[in-house]
Amino acid sequence: MSIYVGNLSYEVTRDDLVHVFSEYGTVKRVYLPTDRETGRPxxxxxxxxxxxxxxxxxxxxxxxxxxxxRQMRVNKARPRQ
Known part of the structure; x- marks a missing residue:
């Protein structure tokens, strides 16, 4: 299962997410997509x-x-279509 984390600040880093989610257990992987044109999160x-x-x-x-x-939106990620 993967968790979708939405409405994040554009300043959030992979390490920030690892820090927050590690309070609930072992984080295996974090993926922060970036815009192809600007490179921004x-x-x-x-x-x-x-x-x-x-x-x-x-x-x-x-x-x-x-x-x-920001108010985070956190839920079970849907499979890719």
Whole structure:
């Protein structure tokens, strides 16, 4: 399972997300897509954790939380179409 993290500040780094999500367990992977033309972050990312129970706990606690001046949207990522 992968977690979608949306409405992120454009200043957020991979290390920032690892720090926040590591409070819920082991972070396996973080992906922050960037705009092809500008190279700037797109304001969302994906986090994968070691166990599904850790992911569920992170989603429950972080969805709607204020972080870096924005209200995060955190939920289960949908499969790519």
């Amino acid at each position: 797109r304001g969302f990312g994906f986090v994968e954790m070691e166990a599904e129970t850790e992911e569920v706990s992170a989603i429950e606690d972080l969805d709607g939380a204020q972080w870096m001046g």
